[in-house]
Amino acid sequence: MPSSTRSPAWQALADHHRAAGPVHLRDLLGDGDRTAFLTFTLNGLVLDLSKNRITPETLGLLLDLAQERDVAGQRAAMAAGEIVNKTEGRAALHMALRARAEDGFATGGKAVHGDVQAVLDRMDAFAAEIASGRRTGATGKVFTDVVNIGIGGSDQGPRLACRALAGYARPGGLKAHFVSNVDVTDLTETLATCDPAATLFVISSKTFTTQETMTNAASAKRWLSLALGPDAVADHFCAVTTNVPSAVEFGIREDALFGFWDWVGGRFSVWSAIGLPVVLSLGMDAFRAFLGGAREVDRHFLETPPERNLPILLALIGIWNRNFEGAAAHAVLPYDQLLEDLPIFLQQLEMESNGKSVTRDGSLVDCATAPVIMGQAGTNGQHAFYQLLHQGTDLVSGDFIAAVKGNDAEGGHRDKLLANFLAQPAALALGRATAPGLPPHKVFPGNRPTTTILLDQLDPRGLGMLLALYEHKTFVQGVIWNVNSFDQFGVELGKELAAPLAEALSGGTEPANLDASTRALINRIRDVRDGGGEA
């Protein structure tokens, strides 16, 4: 694999960028054919790239880069169940979770469809028993609430889906709550709204070792035992994990245990049994529609030529903005309150996947990798950080996301929402040039690149499409940057350091080799706890 920045395709892009010189979106958007050329559609999903500073030539050169980096070959390797996550020795077969039998996903010579369907069928049966009142809490009361205890990939996907699709909650569906932070406030605030006799807990953890999740799970168990007695625990807890022995040891009964596989990465796991809260709240039909939407994008990703392939194009635009235009941050801006969790979800997906400095061959990367992903639901973000997007000194690229149909009410809420969704990227692109008498602080430079994603409707299928689009975008960018998008060793060191520090704070011995700053902070915490604190 040639070094990223010295390869012919990269160099051609760098030369092209230099030769293009200062080009303004105001001029580019004057070309009437541009929008048609740079807008792509897939079954009710529109991807408009025309407000990025690219020309047909740029796109051609980006597609050459994709070819040079063998995106097609890497995509085929992932789909074939090869060990693409080499540092952990695992396949990355999340597409199999939403596949049909004829899609033929297999890994290690074994087809996986049967196992996947078996778990989905068990989730369906479990949720149906609960909805019908055949499976109740220990006192015989029907369940009304489900509390998912998990963090990262074992929290964000189902949290986002339950929020985004709240309007699709089925009659008798459970009210879903999500507890992730080890800060006990998260748990106590949630439990304060729940009746123990009617509450089901889902302990979601691929490893069943994550400190935050295990601590919250133990506290939830105490809360339930105190209210209903220790014998009630088995009726009120289920688990989703690849670590069956630890879940059993926790007290989970086999019929409430849902497995998945090491070839499902945490941040790609919402399609697996990690989606159980979605099924309990919305029902299996909605969950299957969600999987179906993702599959539509999978088939498109696997079968469509790069020049019309939405995830590949979205990834390439990101490469252009990050590596050639110099955008160090990328804003995710959903104009739909129901998608308020999307920026955080994509933070994990993109930053944990591609926030890397070492290539798949173990050498240092020689180009910038994932940008900082940030964002907030529109229009709230407009009154917070858009000032910097419009007039700040740094270039921030962005994705504007909305659905045509959605919640509305008298007062023109949706029209006003969509008007802002249209106005902001236009303002970012066009700006407002200086004019006689216009003070400098009222000038908008414009020329800020954004992509627009428009769904017909934010329904289970549409959400599935949207998330799969971003998953494949992330994968393609990882291939181009030549990083392993499926490991996350960067989160390990902090975890290792936290364990002995927790012991020290609860009265144990301080770890040796502590730096002076951390030691001073520990002393301060101890002083304040002992009633002192003033230096």
Ligand code: F6P
């Ligand atoms: O933050 C690191 C991480 O390993 C994520 O990748 C993962 O989604 C999360 O922790 C939770 O892990 P687990 O599901 O094993 O509890």
